[in-house]
Amino acid sequence: MAAAHENPDQLVTSSDPEHPANLIPSLCAKFWTLGWVTGTGGGCSIRNDNLVYIAPSGVQKELMKPADIYVLSLKDQEPSLKQRTYLRSPPLYKPSQCTPLFLAAFTRRGAGCCIHTHSHWAVLVTLLLEAKGSSVFEINNIEQIKGFGKGMGKVGNLGYHDTLRIPVIENTPHEEDLTEYLEAAMEEYPDTYAVLVRRHGVYVWGDNVHKAKTQCESLDYLFQLAVEMHQLGLPWISSIAQIGPQR
Ligand SMILES: CSC[C@@H](O)[C@@H](O)C(=O)COP(=O)(O)O
Ligand SMILES: [Zn+2]
Secondary structure: OOOOOOOHHHHHOOOOOOOHHHHHHHHHHHHHHOOOOHHHOOEEEEEEOOEEEEOEOOOOHHHOOHHHOEEEEHHHOOOOOOOOOOOEOOOOOOEOOOHHHHHHHHHHHOOOEEEEEOOHHHHHHHHHHHHOOOOEEEEEOOHHHHHOEOOOOOOOEOOOOOEEEEEEEOOOOOHHHHHHHHHHHHHHOOOOOEEEEOOOEEEEEEOOHHHHHHHHHHHHHHHHHHHHHHHOOOOOOOOOOOOOOOO
8 A cells, every 4th residue: 555645645535434534524514504614614623643634725614525635744844834734735725724723722732623613602702792891701500511621631521610711812814813812812721622713703622523522512502502691681600609509
């Protein structure tokens, strides 16, 4: 069998549905049904050890094929250069503009998967926070908070009474310019698994595909709930620290 450097297509050819080159298209097709990657916006990237799998830019994310996927080697990237080198580049495309943001989750957090959505709920939450002059989404005393890990490298998930905090960064005209702000938010909130982008969407990551996907689902649930709570005049943060029986 030819080595990957002789036949780069080998890097995206597998009969295993769990192979990243198969998973990115199948996940994005599911995400499209949720309104997360509509109109070419949003996307998903997976890291398998040193290899990173990336979608093309500006394509209908729900219609991608494994042959459309880019592959790069993390250790072969020159950190000081914005220019990246790819082990495999499909013809006719450019790699996703979200690539430097996905790479930040892989290199700074050791994530195995990063999802970017343009979910209405995420955008609406950033607008409600903007009206309050706030740059952090905070919610507590909701069961779904337990769907989040305590932080990269920490064991276990948040508890029902814990407060989930997701920082918000301002949008920029060019996606790649978000990177420095995303990285700054990661520094300021070392335990966060997500960063909201004002009037744009959210980046969510996890140790692996399962965790990134379930955390993204939990977050979208909480964003929708928060918008609906706001419409009902209910606060997201309970002033009583612990709702429920005290032990
Ligand atoms: C609908 S344009 C959205 C892009 O600017 C960007 O925010 C995005 O989410 C997807 O970028 P892409 O380069 O197509 O992967
Ligand atoms: Zn986007």
